[in-house]
Amino acid sequence: MTTNPNYKESETKEGQKYKYVEIKGYQVIPIETHYIKPNESIDFMIEEISILSEENDYLVIAETPISVSQGRLVDEANYTASYKAKFLAKYWSKYFWGYILGPILGIKERTIKNLRKLPEEESERHKELVLDLYGWKHALKPASEAGIDLSNAPGTYVSLLPENPEKVAKEITENIKNKTENTIITLIIDTDATYKKGNKYFTGLPIAIPGIEANKGVFGYTLGQLSENLGSTPLACSREIDVDEAIKIANIAEDYQKSLSTAMETIYSVKKVLNSDTNEISLKSLDSIIHTPAVLIRKIE
Known part of the structure; x- marks a missing residue:
């Protein structure tokens, strides 16, 4: 695990400085926050995204912060x-x-x-x-x-997974459009895999974007071990998007998340990050570290 991503610095046209890393020909700009708590609005995060966003940026958001903000616990x-x-x-x-x-x-x-x-x-x-x-x-x-x-x-x-993530993605894009006049593409993703067998895309998850057969459960997971693992699954998008393009952007976001010392993919990694010997993880301990629930991804010209 990389604990110190190779950050570079830039600034927006308005002079707002930001840090980013370069991954596969894209700028990845982290949106860093506190731990988003149950039923807490994510509007505060939209404000920062609006300041940093540019036309045609991808905004990639992990599913869990959306779910927690919806109270889906x-x-x-x-x-x-x-x-x-x-x-x-x-x-x-x-x-x-x-x-x-x-x-x-x-x-x-x-x-x-x-x-x-x-x-x-x-x-x-x-x-x-x-x-x-x-x-x-x-x-x-x-x-x-x-x-x-x-x-x-x-x-x-x-x-649980977010409720109606497509609606959430469209609302986020619309909110940023109203604030900035920039049209961005919002993707909500899950780290569970999408697989490919022949020309067929599928996942065990209950939901995914159109073009990926979802809700396959154990059957999808088992067949997936004998198929091509494409990486993270796009659950929803603010507009129609090519499956391969969506997965490529989702994986760039996931590559960045995995590079962080605070990456918490499993309960075991959570305990390591929070330096906890118990299975009881508190809101206070979760809020003691910086979280990156979203990233902006921008093609390098």
Whole structure:
């Protein structure tokens, strides 16, 4: 992990200075904020984006800050694991996927290690939630079921995918247009993969932009291990966009996020970043570091 991106400096036509990095022929301009709290408006973030944006910029926003701002949090402590959930957590995910199917299909070594050390009680409650909200198709997926995020929510809460992300993306673009007269393209993305088999794009996630077959659950995830992994999944866009272009921009944003020392992809990396030995992550600890919920991406001319 790179802990010190190679930042350069520039300024807008109005003289506002900003930092950026260059990735694959694009400027990537971070939008740094505090931890966006449940039901907190993201309007403050729109103000900074408006100051820095230019015509035809891409604005790429991670799904979790949108979800948290919408209050899309569920407390897993309220769930009692059934025998089905216990089977899925202990035998299906931890042992069958962690020791047999995962290695056979060649899933990431990090994922296999994480599956093998799944905390039993928390995993059982989590599977119960997935069964309750999304059913077997998603619960059978060994990890990252239905895009539920465990890594950026406090305590025993998890965040679901955003509600109507396309509407959110269009509203953000419209707000920035009203403030600046610049038309930008807003993408809301998830780090869960989009796969390609032949000419077919698909993902296990419940939603994705048009052109990507979504809601495939464990079937999409399993087939995906035998297909081309294209990287992050664009969930929604403020306008129609070519699938390959959307994925390319999403992956540039993800490349930048992964370069940060504060990258929190899993609950284990969250504990490392926050220097915490417990599974209880508080709002205070989440707010103790700088977050980058969005980036502006601009083609270098």
